[in-house]
Amino acid sequence: MNKKALKALLSERRELIDPTSHGFERPQGRGRRARGLSQQQVDELTRRATHTYNRLETGAMPNPPTDYLRQVARLFGLNEQEWVSLCRYAGIGDPPGPLNQDSGLEVPGVWQEAVDGLSHMAYVTDASWNVLAHNEPFARLFPGGRIPPNTMRWMLLDPDARTTLMEWKTVWAPLVLPQLRAALAVRTDDETLHQIAKEVLADPDLGPIWEAGGANIHPDGDERPLLHAVEGPGHVTMCAAQPLTAPGARLMILLWHPGKKKQHRRVPMLRASRLPDA
Template sequence: MNKDALKKFLKERRDGIAPESLGLTRPAARQGRRSLGLAQDQVDELLNRARNTYQKLEAGRYKNPPVDLLRDIACLYQLNEQEWTALCRYARGEDPPTPLYDTTGYAVPAAWEDAVTRVVAPAYVTDASWTVLAHNQPFEDLFIREPPANTMRWMLVSGREQLIDWEGAWAPLVMPQLKAALAQRPQDQVLRGIETDVCADPASRALYEKGGASIHPDGHERPIRHAVEGDGWVTMCAAQPMASPGARFMILIFRPDTQPPMDRPPLLKAP
């Protein structure tokens, strides 16, 4: 816990909320001054918590506060995802287990479209459903047909003809991603539809039910058939727009070569 940062962060957010906007009376402050915002006991009242619960948290005397309390406070204060992450780090010393809002991950800042078009290698941005939001021309050139509208569906259902050794090099790594995403976002109808199509094929269903632990492709190297350059290997570099947990930014480094990639250091580290 970072007591000083937590106190400053919470007080600033609390002071920014007018009690009248929530149907409460603005409390009188000390020395006859009006309070800047909500009183601490009003936060307890709004969250249906025991008296002094919030005061204890803001003062830094609540060790390991439960995530549900922090989430209720974050929603009351209308924090964004980055502020939600900061709150959990200040109060618990860790990142939040899930995004704050169910809608997070389905939209990214428009600047990402400009960023993608300036990448030389195939690059694209998807939302939390793997629906493509932006891509560049090298990404289009990769595909035999039209570029996919959804990369998860393409990898598991419609794009197998381009994915060399689909059953061994692709499906066992991609299917756990789908399963993990649905565990976190069970109401996502796009992902549910992909799961339905995967399970409709007996061979795919067996691989899907087998499971696995891979949940992201960052650094993976897999064999693929490029529409223009032929067979080769693609190295996947994955990142996440910080304002949109669940969305992803992908750069694909393609090498036209029938041989497996050369060994390389697994991690880059500062000296």
């Protein structure tokens, strides 16, 4: 727990909230005027016992319940980055899921410009795997440049994908399905993901793989065979990252290698050099 940072974050955001917006009257008469909501008003709005919020803000509440932290975060209008910081400062580590279920469904518009500036195939999807931005090299991967609206649905359920994604049944499907399962565990109310999972269960090829389970294997750094609509067979090396303001959204960069895959030494991990001792 980082009590100093916790108090600074909570008190600063609490003082920004106008009490009258929640039906409270501002104190009248002489004396110092406290800014924003009082700690007692926070207890009233969250329907908690008196001094509950004071214990949280002062760091006197070890391992606070996630549901209470979420309640306070939503009351204070925290964004997703602040939500992560709140959980870390409170001593519970990274939050078990996004602050709001609709988080991860939009990213700043500048991501399109960022993707356009990449020479490799690149695209951005939201937390439901809907494509939000892509560049021209990625469009060339598909016949006629027809980008699939949802990459998860396309990879698993589109017949064309089972040709484009070479060795689909043994290489792609077993590694993509765990990503869908992991996303559903966090985004329990995501209608798009639930519908995809329903169709997966009904698919004769995917159903048995889904039922068998499987570990969540992240694609970052992985290499897989692929049939390019223009350049023919080859393979891609995948780089994956997440926009900080959109949990569950992802930036995918695909490094294209045409022709038969060559045996080569795996590129070592990047790590900063240790500074010499003084």
